[in-house]
Amino acid sequence: MTSALKPGVHCISATPFLPDESLDEASLKTLLDYLVGGGCDGVVMLGVLGEADRLTDEERDRVLHGALDHADERLQVSVGITHSSTLVTAARARAAERAGAVSVMVSPPPGSAAGPALTDHFKRIAGGLANPVIVQDHPASSGVKMPVEFIASLYDLLPPNSIVKLEDPPTANKMSKLLELQPDFQVFGGLGGVSLYHELAAGSAGAMTGFALVEFLVGIVSSYQTGDIDGAFQKYEEALPLMVFEAQPGAGVALRKEILRRRGAIAHATVRQPAPKPDAFSLDALDQLLARIPDGVPA
Amino acid sequence: MTSALKPGVHCISATPFLPDESLDEASLKTLLDYLVGGGCDGVVMLGVLGEADRLTDEERDRVLHGALDHADERLQVSVGITHSSTLVTAARARAAERAGAVSVMVSPPPGSAAGPALTDHFKRIAGGLANPVIVQDHPASSGVKMPVEFIASLYDLLPPNSIVKLEDPPTANKMSKLLELQPDFQVFGGLGGVSLYHELAAGSAGAMTGFALVEFLVGIVSSYQTGDIDGAFQKYEEALPLMVFEAQPGAGVALRKEILRRRGAIAHATVRQPAPKPDAFSLDALDQLLARIPDGVPA
């Protein structure tokens, strides 16, 4: 029996570190509890926010198994497995499925381009998988532009219930075009939630992103899905100043970890180096933004 | 006597076209009246939103002179003069000053890099000018990254009262660092206003961007400048959904022209080709966003 992702909120998880930058496995547990408590349907380990490219293979395994163990049945656990080699990506996909991950997320490898070679890449990864693949369309991190026709063409060679995490702006337009071409794809938005309201209007199944105040993601999506469009917009409007602030290039991971730390979800805001750390000005701006959010963050 | 830019809002102007893509000089006048009516302090012709790179030299002249004639004393008129040749940029700068422009805006030429050659470029342009130069720091259009130390070093070789239009995110951080290094620079924010509130906190003199609902830019800046910080934030929060929507890569110029058309500021939303046009989905999203803005747009 194959799995499928629940519509709703699948939060991209941070990877917690101790001050010496080693893995903080205790905080991984509290972070997952935080996501459960915030109402998330699932979690995606080892994405961009998870600093996946700054881990060793052995650390990747510890993060994935740690998450699967602790989440238990409370969250659907997916995992990013992007690698430059088809062979290695395919091996990671099979290993993740065996370990219990509900789906695997794959970006086009750096330097690839929409075309037959990239199609083969996805086809080989899909071979022998029962569970869905999340195709991540995020040119800002991959450097690869995938036209909507190319993405649509992947559906038939991926496992049932496969997904597109669509992060190529303007996202809502591209979603609506993709769903015209291939209505069977399940589509989620990302990019910190900054276009979430429009993405839901375009047919998105929810949010797959790492905005730290997850209850806002959950609130926007569930309001929209139950028909309370005005309520969804109001929550979107309330969250947007922080969403925009977090989503600025070169700042997001550290700011999100800082919010998670203040809320008690993780013990340290440490980011693996080299990476920008928030300066005093940014932390002050963060204070102000959080203070303006109703029930935002304990001091 | 040299000029200086007033703190406040200097709107980046669109360049109106007739349906056959030729210049619409009548709409240029109504657009300037609209900006005056909206409370702008100045206007910047021939920036990115002005589709400057899609005009001939002769059309550039008509736009600049048309704007100077019609604005009269009601708006400070600045003009973008970026060109790949130092010689041509310098000639444009002198011509603009003679014609009456209060300042000229210059981006680093494509393919240049922070260093002595780019310093010489700015020095030669500044030679013989009395009026200020606006250094545009917008890597998304120029492709050129300028470290804050490099920008600060330009101050001494530019005319008095020169300005930085800082659009390299995270913008507020970079502004605060730039103003530490060189407090005499006047700094404005751009990028559609999406970080305007934080930029004002960082010391920005105002907004220099093309958000179509200019009364929001004016309201946010004047509230902040008169000490009504909460009022500034509230207007920022109200405007942000539309600001974020407009600022999506590959959509902004056409969407802004469409809003200007609906508000009667210009007769046609025509954008010079090749350029993306809004699809039905985007126009519908625009309808919804405008409907949610108090006193937004007449039907």
Added chain:
Amino acid sequence: MTSALKPGVHCISATPFLPDESLDEASLKTLLDYLVGGGCDGVVMLGVLGEADRLTDEERDRVLHGALDHADERLQVSVGITHSSTLVTAARARAAERAGAVSVMVSPPPGSAAGPALTDHFKRIAGGLANPVIVQDHPASSGVKMPVEFIASLYDLLPPNSIVKLEDPPTANKMSKLLELQPDFQVFGGLGGVSLYHELAAGSAGAMTGFALVEFLVGIVSSYQTGDIDGAFQKYEEALPLMVFEAQPGAGVALRKEILRRRGAIAHATVRQPAPKPDAFSLDALDQLLARIPDGVPA
């Protein structure tokens, strides 16, 4: 009656400047005489080597008309007309044809992408033209990747005898694939001639590039075309050290102008700023390379 480009060598022309960077129209004439004397079949004004993006519209006109007048019937004169606006490019195309240019060269505008909008761009430019269009496929300057299928699809909407200047490495492979898909396209190689031998093997009609020792381009192409493959290779091998040296990113225009100056083709090696100038080390390397070329350059 429509025109067609002769197989052979169409040299990309430099634009000569006086030491103050103004146009050197006298040198434009001696340069054209040099190209005629070197055995070129044609010349392409206002390409990348022609520093087209560093000229005003008025200077462009002077260069094109000066070249047409002086070349007379001795050379086929083509002209680069790339611009960000379809409307302006189309107007330039018609003006060039009226003035007597045998063909016009068009790169995809910056920021465009292979797809329907770019197809429309070429279709509108082609409308009303009798003479061929040269599609320049040079991602290093345009930033635009055009798959071979896309380029092939342009043939039917362009005027008869249209051409592809193929400069997307590996060039010979792409040429052979393009000619399989659309054998009616005439294809020329560029990139300073560094792959000229292989391009001829792939079906190229000749060289369309700015290597300063044009007699080598002519010798390689005519040897190959008359069946003297070994002779072509030998000349290619002799020229290659200088070709590779000239073709290094960030050095080529100034080095080529320096060689043209030493050979008496132009009076000054001036390059419009900002642009790298050869340092003492490069000039010394150039001396050595020229000294090793049989009948290279007078001291």
Added chain:
Amino acid sequence: MTSALKPGVHCISATPFLPDESLDEASLKTLLDYLVGGGCDGVVMLGVLGEADRLTDEERDRVLHGALDHADERLQVSVGITHSSTLVTAARARAAERAGAVSVMVSPPPGSAAGPALTDHFKRIAGGLANPVIVQDHPASSGVKMPVEFIASLYDLLPPNSIVKLEDPPTANKMSKLLELQPDFQVFGGLGGVSLYHELAAGSAGAMTGFALVEFLVGIVSSYQTGDIDGAFQKYEEALPLMVFEAQPGAGVALRKEILRRRGAIAHATVRQPAPKPDAFSLDALDQLLARIPDGVPA
């Protein structure tokens, strides 16, 4: 006692694969024998040509230890250790030194930029190392431009005898500038050897690249170093057609493996997917180029 790299040729090694893309450890041994037989002074495992980014951590270990075991004292063995995390890179550096590698090669991580954070990255990696670090300056693969002043500034914080592999064209110019600023750096050229002759003139200690006919690299460098400048140039000129052909973007790894296979150095030309494979046209061009090289390759 610290180590130092011998001037001469340190060949970048391919990583041999079986037809199913798994590691071919037998071929790794024959390849090292081939490099010894060709007269190389050293070998660099796990560079770009080594497809390092397409290996797992476990495979990296097997390649490095396999090379150290088999090379014995016949070659100096260096190893590429570039990773996005400082912590992981530093751990790899220490492990490589313990295992017996003579030096470790580090590129700036993707997304980094010349500045204090990148300086810290190198400083932390250098901490606790006795052996030299090779700073790889190859913007085409790293995406990071390092000004010559920045590279020079790294010298004081790296271990004694550290090296720059300078692959930012025009390379010979940049080498001569770097050696003016910091004459104690040992500098090697790369880029397939296409500028090797000029790099030696600029002060390069030799070649650190993967050109498959290593005896040409050895011949050029040793002729130059023993004062036979003309002999060096003649060999450079003979090798250049193949060097240029191999160095074309998107073709090199597969073509080099094909040559190594034909020469008996490895059993299979397999490249890990997704990666371009040479088409029939390229293989035919390769045949012709090899046939023209004296004593080139057995049929």
